[in-house]
Amino acid sequence: MAEIILDKVTKRYPDGALAVSEADIQIADGEFIILVGPSGCGKSTMLNMIAGLEDISSGELRIDGQRVNEKAPKDRDIAMVFQSYALYPHMSVRENMAFPLRLAKVDDATVKSKVDEAAKILDLTQHLERKPANLSGGQRQRVAMGRAIVRNPKAFLMDEPLSNLDAKLRVQMRTSVSKLQKQLATTTVYVTHDQTEAMTLGDRVVVLRGGLVQQVGSPQFLYDNPANLFVAGFIGSPAMNFLPGTLENGQLSTGLGTLALSDRVRTLAEEAKAPREVIAGVRPEHFEDAKLMDESAKAGGTTFTATVDVLESMGSDKFAYFTVEGETATSQELAELAADSGSTETGDSGAQLVTRLSAASTAVEGQPADVWFDADKVQLFDPSSGKNLTYAG
Amino acid sequence: MSQQTVESGPAATPAEPAPRKGKPALSEGKRAERRLGWLLCAPAAIVMLAVTGWPIIYSVWLSLQRYDLRFPDQREFVGLENYVAVLSDGYWWTAFGVTVLLTVVSVAIELVLGMLLALVMHRTLVGRGLVRTVSLIPYGIVTVVAAFSWFYAWNADTGYLADMFGAQAPLTEQIPSLLIIILAEVWKTTPFMALLLMAGLALVPDDLLKAASMDGATAWQRFTKVMLPVMKPAILVALLFRTLDAFRIFDNIFVLTKGANDTSSVSMITYNNLIKGLNLGIGSTMSVLIFIAVAIIAFIFVKLFGASAPGSDQEGRR
Numbered sequence: 001m002a003e004i005i006l007d008k009v010t011k012r013y014p015d016g017a018l019a020v021s022e023a024d025i026q027i028a029d030g031e032f033i034i035l036v037g038p039s040g041c042g043k044s045t046m047l048n049m050i051a052g053l054e055d056i057s058s059g060e061l062r063i064d065g066q067r068v069n070e071k072a073p074k075d076r077d078i079a080m081v082f083q084s085y086a087l088y089p090h091m092s093v094r095e096n097m098a099f100p101l102r103l104a105k106v107d108d109a110t111v112k113s114k115v116d117e118a119a120k121i122l123d124l125t126q127h128l129e130r131k132p133a134n135l136s137g138g139q140r141q142r143v144a145m146g147r148a149i150v151r152n153p154k155a156f157l158m159d160e161p162l163s164n165l166d167a168k169l170r171v172q173m174r175t176s177v178s179k180l181q182k183q184l185a186t187t188t189v190y191v192t193h194d195q196t197e198a199m200t201l202g203d204r205v206v207v208l209r210g211g212l213v214q215q216v217g218s219p220q221f222l223y224d225n226p227a228n229l230f231v232a233g234f235i236g237s238p239a240m241n242f243l244p245g246t247l248e249n250g251q252l253s254t255g256l257g258t259l260a261l262s263d264r265v266r267t268l269a270e271e272a273k274a275p276r277e278v279i280a281g282v283r284p285e286h287f288e289d290a291k292l293m294d295e296s297a298k299a300g301g302t303t304f305t306a307t308v309d310v311l312e313s314m315g316s317d318k319f320a321y322f323t324v325e326g327e328t329a330t331s332q333e334l335a336e337l338a339a340d341s342g343s344t345e346t347g348d349s350g351a352q353l354v355t356r357l358s359a360a361s362t363a364v365e366g367q368p369a370d371v372w373f374d375a376d377k378v379q380l381f382d383p384s385s386g387k388n389l390t391y392a393g
Numbered sequence: 394m395s396q397q398t399v400e401s402g403p404a405a406t407p408a409e410p411a412p413r414k415g416k417p418a419l420s421e422g423k424r425a426e427r428r429l430g431w432l433l434c435a436p437a438a439i440v441m442l443a444v445t446g447w448p449i450i451y452s453v454w455l456s457l458q459r460y461d462l463r464f465p466d467q468r469e470f471v472g473l474e475n476y477v478a479v480l481s482d483g484y485w486w487t488a489f490g491v492t493v494l495l496t497v498v499s500v501a502i503e504l505v506l507g508m509l510l511a512l513v514m515h516r517t518l519v520g521r522g523l524v525r526t527v528s529l530i531p532y533g534i535v536t537v538v539a540a541f542s543w544f545y546a547w548n549a550d551t552g553y554l555a556d557m558f559g560a561q562a563p564l565t566e567q568i569p570s571l572l573i574i575i576l577a578e579v580w581k582t583t584p585f586m587a588l589l590l591m592a593g594l595a596l597v598p599d600d601l602l603k604a605a606s607m608d609g610a611t612a613w614q615r616f617t618k619v620m621l622p623v624m625k626p627a628i629l630v631a632l633l634f635r636t637l638d639a640f641r642i643f644d645n646i647f648v649l650t651k652g653a654n655d656t657s658s659v660s661m662i663t664y665n666n667l668i669k670g671l672n673l674g675i676g677s678t679m680s681v682l683i684f685i686a687v688a689i690i691a692f693i694f695v696k697l698f699g700a701s702a703p704g705s706d707q708e709g710r711r
Contacts, residue, residue, distance in 0.1 A: 053603050074609040086604035090622040099618075100608035147608070157607075 034202035287355035507586030540648035593627025
């Protein structure tokens with residue numbers, strides 16, 4: 001159990017590349033914190049610095065109030081789970097899990113009871129005498145977790161521990177990791193590039209981009225109040241829709257037409273001294289089929305008509321895709337997100353709009369549909385700095 | 394890996410009955426493929442048999458005869474008489490003892506030095522290519538040439554090393570001679586050992602070493618408890634190659650002492666009997682004995698591999 005504090009922690013490689021820049025993060029005792037970001041954002045480097053596997057160039061890392069910059073990994077009392085699991089191939093499952101205890105010169109009886117206990121928690125009891133090569137991916141992952149929990153460390157570090165599992169198993173393991181963490185109440189730092197894992201697992205999420213901390217907060221807060229375009233685009237699936245817009249007299253003109261902003265949004269935008277040209281962001285679930293709504297409910301938003309390109313029915317709701325005429329929203333952050341998600345390679349032209357409609361919607365592919373969206377849920381971003389102009393945090 | 398590799402190519406068709414015990418039925422395509430495989434291997438197999446199989450059989454045949462080129466008239470089939478003669482002779486056993494001593498000591502030293510060198514080469518970040526090239530120079534020099542430079546270095550008159558260590562004539566005494574032979578062997582073949590071990594080091598994933606340091610292992614513990622066991626197959630291959638080579642040591646001894654003062658290896662006395670003494674019967678007997686010894690060494694090592702492939706439950710079962 002420990003509190004971990006990163007105080008202006010920076011990692012600069014000898015060739016001058018800056019991997020992590022002045023990260024300030026306070027991780028409370030027992031907290032489950034997620035480091036998330038696209039590849040190359042510095043999340044693994046940050047984890048390795050906490051582990052002691054990489055030197056800290058400047059700044060200070062404190063565990064339980066004690067500076068540990070100069071301490072070797074083995075003296076930090078932290079356990080780590082690797083993406084590759086890093087199981088010792090020549091040892092049985094039992095020996096793998098007992099390894100940290102053996103190194104700590106724990107007596108045989110205690111080793112046995114601790115390994116048995118961990119095996120029971122992780123449902124590995126019948127596999128204890130097998131070698132890692134003969135285990136399935138999920139079992140190996142559990143052995144890696146077991147090796148981490150047996151010695152009851154101050155903190156767990158997990159480096160994309162579920163990335164090598166297939167999709168279905170990943171969802172199951174996600175739940176068990178979450179349960180295990182709650183059960184043990186051990187401070188956990190978890191690295192992932194998957195925003196779904198970030199949203200579902202953590203008490204708090206740290207979004208990183210190019211070595212810079214973008215925003216720290218609870219998953220829901222990040223979803224509702226992204227600090228900038230990058231966080232807005234990264235968190236949420238399907239991603240937020242971005243449209244270039246013009247702001248004039250409290251009216252926002254976009255490819256979907258002109259709408260009057262709600263008082264709340266207008267006030268926030270004024271306070272932030274919003275420029276004339278902005279990028280408007282709307283989450284897919286803030287759209288609705290206009291036919292399903294009564295007139296009074298429609299008052300808070302605006303309705304537009306467009307042809308449905310593709311309609312995906314999920315059973316519980318329907319995703320309708322539209323093409324918005326005119327320019328696409330452009331910013332460095334959006335380009336980076338697009339490159340990370342691979343959507344630059346699909347060759348779509350024009351801005352694509354994703355909307356989530358009720359299952360009762362009668363929209364038909366290839367036919368025009370009336371779609372309403374909530375003016376109060378619109379977020380405005382500064383295209384040059386990427387800052388959220390309607391940030392309420 | 395959780396994924397199973399699925400064999401491509403035509404599998405048994407569903408119409409066929411389930412394969413019974415024994416060989417599964419092969420489809421036409423599979424049979425043709427197998428035939429092609431044999432055909433493609435045939436030329437190499439025939440050449441191999443011609444250049445290795447025949448000489449082995451021929452020397453076994455010679456070893457069963459009394460056959461001395463100085464007395465060709467007395468050529469006669471004598472069964473195992475030559476073997477009895479060689480194996481009951483102190484001369485053979487002295488050479489055998491010297492050979493085993495040279496092999497064990499030099500391979501042991503090479504293993505330790507080679508491992509150190511491999512670790513240095515593996516870790517070096519700057520000038521990796523240069524370090525590797527430099528350390529390989531001894532291996533690139535012709536053994537006889539290197540042996541002569543050692544010979545002159547330890548020679549009583551001209552030797553700077555003999556001078557430096559205040560030795561009178563080290564190559565005229567048994568123990569100093571053996572030490573110098575070992576030195577020459579180690580100097581020459583350590584780079585080869587290092588190269589093989591470096592390939593083994595590359596097999597140890599970085600994550601494994603990181604995991605071990607997170608688990609609380611010191612550098613030494615990481616080396617002995619993780620690195621060595623994981624690279625054990627590579628170490629055994631390196632040891633096998635070097636042991637087989639070292640057991641057949643010839644050129645260094647030939648140049649340095651010519652086998653004087655009981656420093657002959659088995660290869661050396663075989664040469665003396667076969668080429669110098671022109672005794673084809675006894676010489677062949679000795680070369681067959683060397684062949685058997687080498688085969689036994691190889692057998693022991695290969696059995697060891699079989700029992701030590703890391704990461705399988707089948708250890709020792711097949």
